[in-house]
Amino acid sequence: MRATIRGKILESARSFFFTKGYNKTSIQNIIDDVEIAKGTFYHHFKSKEQLLDEISDIIVDQKVAKIQRDLENSTDDAFAKFNTFVNQQTDWKLEQLDLLYVVLTAMYSEHNILFQQKIKEKNIVRYLPILTDIIKQGISEGIFDTDVPELMAELILRLSIFWGDGIAEIFLRSSNYQDPVRLIVERYNLLLQAIERLLDAKKSLLGLVDRSVIEEIIKYIREREEEG
Numbered sequence: 001m002r003a004t005i006r007g008k009i010l011e012s013a014r015s016f017f018f019t020k021g022y023n024k025t026s027i028q029n030i031i032d033d034v035e036i037a038k039g040t041f042y043h044h045f046k047s048k049e050q051l052l053d054e055i056s057d058i059i060v061d062q063k064v065a066k067i068q069r070d071l072e073n074s075t076d077d078a079f080a081k082f083n084t085f086v087n088q089q090t091d092w093k094l095e096q097l098d099l100l101y102v103v104l105t106a107m108y109s110e111h112n113i114l115f116q117q118k119i120k121e122k123n124i125v126r127y128l129p130i131l132t133d134i135i136k137q138g139i140s141e142g143i144f145d146t147d148v149p150e151l152m153a154e155l156i157l158r159l160s161i162f163w164g165d166g167i168a169e170i171f172l173r174s175s176n177y178q179d180p181v182r183l184i185v186e187r188y189n190l191l192l193q194a195i196e197r198l199l200d201a202k203k204s205l206l207g208l209v210d211r212s213v214i215e216e217i218i219k220y221i222r223e224r225e226e227e228g
Contacts, residue, residue: 005036016029021106021111023114024111052118057122060122060123064126067084070088071084077137077141078144081137085130085134086192101221104172105172120161128153128154128157131156135199138201143201144201167188171184171217171221172221181211181214181218184218185209192205
């Protein structure tokens with residue numbers, strides 16, 4: 001019973017955070033929606049911040065789990081694993097278009113700055129050991145060259161997240177651009193080129209971005225916007 005109530009609270013909070021915004025959502029909103037007593041809420045969660053933490057964990061875990069499964073038993077070299085790491089990001093977007101749209105619009109709402117920061121930091125924490133292992137393997141194979149693999153992994157993740165803000169803007173405001181697909185592909189390729197140089201990669205990382213995937217995501221977002 002407790003798990004069911006806890007799940008309902010999380011689902012209600014997620015719905016409010018995504019539609020109304022984290023800052024404008026009150027605990028009372030959630031209590032009224034789930035139809036529970038205030039004491040019941042505080043039995044499961046100490047604060048709204050704890051709710052945000054757990055919802056952020058769930059969203060990030062969904063993205064990370066598939067990458068971990070694909071890489072865990074892989075015998076590929078580091079370059080192939082890096083390709084998998086990059087491609088799985090877009091594969092997840094295609095498989096979870098509805099969630100992607102909701103997360104993007106929620107993250108980049110002016111009412112959800114804290115939510116955006118939480119998601120970004122949790123992405124770094126969860127992806128850091130995965131990318132570090134790939135880089136270390138690449139060093140041992142002579143594919144990558146860096147003396148600080150963990151720091152380099154963090155730099156790449158932070159650079160990708162920062163650069164991703166501009167890409168997200170184009171996705172969400174694609175009608176404002178004459179050729180949004182080209183702009184997004186160019187931005188992705190420039191990011192990969194920067195990563196390639198940071199790692200002193202012995203193979204090119206360019207060409208990993210599938211234009212058709214970008215087109216499909218933009219099409220979906222526009223359809224959702226038209227639906228209102």
